[in-house]
Amino acid sequence: MEREIISLQEVTFTYAEEETSIRPAIQNVSYTINEGEWVAIVGHNGSGKSTLARLMNGLLFPQTGTVRIFGEPLNEHNLWDTRSKMGMVFQNPDNQFVGATVQDDVAFALENNGIPFEEMVERVHASLVKVNMSDYMNSEPHHLSGGQKQRVAIAGAIALQPRILLLDEATSMLDPQGREEVLQTVHELRKETDLTVISITHDLEEALLADRVIVMNQGEKYAAGSPHEIFERGQELIDLGLDLPFAMNMSRLLRAQGVPLVADHMSEEELVNDLWTSHFNK
């Protein structure tokens, strides 16, 4: 039975309320996220996806429409309580690292919530183990790579044992190795708990790991569906400024070259098999 954990209904938000000539950052967006899902929100830079992240944890409030978290509309009264059940990781690995060392940073949210000392020590240690950074407990941030810093941020976010993990372009500033570390970490985390993950991204690999993908374009919700359903749209996504998985892209290019295929394929194996059976197996 799917249980709704976040929902947006007809939400509109604009940064410049007085200037009517600039389009709103978000316009009439509605979607539901169920407990335990991994939902990726993708879109080009400026499509409104980051604004959605801020609306979902109360950094911004919509001009119209409702944002519901855990069934309740988000407002000033339940804000802090809601935040203690949501962990968020931001884009810049340095600009969210508050502590002098790794373990200090992970403890930050725990300190803010008045968690007693013994429990803090336990949770900090457990969280660092989960993100594979327990060897770096006393490391200082400027000695860490981007991927390592983001993993520490994730540890800090899960230390409060939240129900939702919100990743706001958490891999955009990382090198390929860092990106892989972070995605692998989130993937592993989900194996042990039914953490709901929302990742805002324009990275293809990240979107492919999700259960569902929501595509944003120019402030509006363009499409939603499983990664397969979304990437099948092929050229449309390229026009929206996004990437296609390799096999999908190859399928598209081959058809343009006059090579007929059974379908546009998501996986390389399927494409290889299709080519074999359709053209080379005589």
Added chain:
Amino acid sequence: MLEKMIFGRFIPGDSFIHRLDARAKLIFVFLFIMVVFIANNWITYGILLLFTFLIIKLSKIKLYFLINGLKPVVFLIIFTFLLHLFFTREGPIILDWKFIKIYEEGLKQGIFISIRFTVLVVLTSILTLTTTPISITDALEVLLNPLKKWKLPVHELALMMSISLRFIPTLMDETDKIMKAQMARGSDMTTGSMKERMNAIVPLLIPLFVSAFKRAEDLATAMEVRGYKGGEGRTRYRKLEWAFRDTLILLTLVVLAAILVYFRN
């Protein structure tokens, strides 16, 4: 260039001094500054020097770092020495050449003041070399806590300090990057007239400030999202633990003060 700046930097180690509680070290330095003024003759200054030497040995800090720590103030020390040498006119004259007159008391005072200076700088350097900046901040926060009664925002100041400290290396890296980017565009802070060099600082400072403001904004957002709403109701993760050796070091200072009082004129 920036990589060579090590003044005041923490050097990891596990000496006796390293393992002392930061509060003990802070109190020690604070009191030591006063104890130093007890000395007023050769014996007492000699004892001071001996004591300082002992502390240096206990800290296992390489001489290289202490000498570098003295470099910024060596000019001041020499200046003060010369001031006393030429302008303290007491006691018998020991040098009389043209218009330069040097009195014995001038020489003595010059040497004494220089020793005082050196000993103070060395000991304070040992404090920063053997104590992480964050421990110093923690110690300050705990020691100044009573001042909360007089509306001093101790927690906020300590948090500001600790965040600033955490960002120093990051900001230094960024300064290096921006400097290189502007040098690559022909900006040169090392040559040219004073005016030209000052102009070359603008392309360095503005991006630094802009990025610093952005950092502050991002950080504030992140802190808010992680539940920070001021010092009320917060618990502490970093704990300072007072051990016997901390009491011991303060007792040592008391003993030193007593010895100095005994031997002073």
Added chain:
Amino acid sequence: MDISLQQVSYSYAKDTPFEKRALYDVDLLIPSGSYQAIIGHTGSGKSTVLQHLNALLKPTGGAIRIGGTEVVAGKKNKKLREIRQKVGIVFQFPEHQLFDETVVKDIMFGPMNFGVPEEEARKRAIELVRLLGLPEEVLEKSPFDLSGGQMRRVAIAGVLAMNPEVLVLDEPTAGLDPRGRKEIMDLFYRLHKEKGLTTVLVTHSMEDAARYADRIAIMHNGRCVLQGIPQEIFSNEDRLMDYRLELPQSIKFQKKLEEMMNKKFPSLCLTEETLAEELARLVKKEREI
């Protein structure tokens, strides 16, 4: 102009207790007019090599020849500023270097530092803004009022305005979305082709190196371990794996196809487009049989 590194070594914080060796005897040749990719993981030394190309760093061992100027370890050198005009570097996240009151002034900063008269510098700024796809209104705006993508283009314009002979790019697509990445890389390739601009691309992306470069150098642990044309480099899968590098996706896929068909393609397909074309050709041949 050619750039060549001859047995270049570099140590950070030399002669202090914090000394750290970053480069070991690097030999690297960047011929005039070429498009060279330098690939390596973070920590491989590629950033250090990059900073040597315009003499921001001077080797602590060996020598580097930049055009007619030689920078030798241990010897003083006075003509370094000229090098910086000839070898323009676009650093990672270049938008962080913007500072001036207006976009046009910021772009003019570089050329004017090298003695280009104001009129000429302004002309270049206007032309570059157009070339980089920015609206003319942007010129009189403050750079800080622009979007991130626009700021990056302004920063790139600021380097191009110096009219360098060599353009060095340090991960120019970092942080951009897919469309932004494609536009920027295509732009640099166009400049390379149209103006014969020697281009050095420091990157993590094997795909970009395969697509654009005519020479590739691999850095690993401070050494230049492999150098050559893409076809050579990508034939060396085992060695690449030693350096924890993978083949570009198009070549990986080509190998899967070759395995399926039990036949090798005449050459390595460096991009998806070439691969599609080659496959189409093979399919047609198959039909004729």
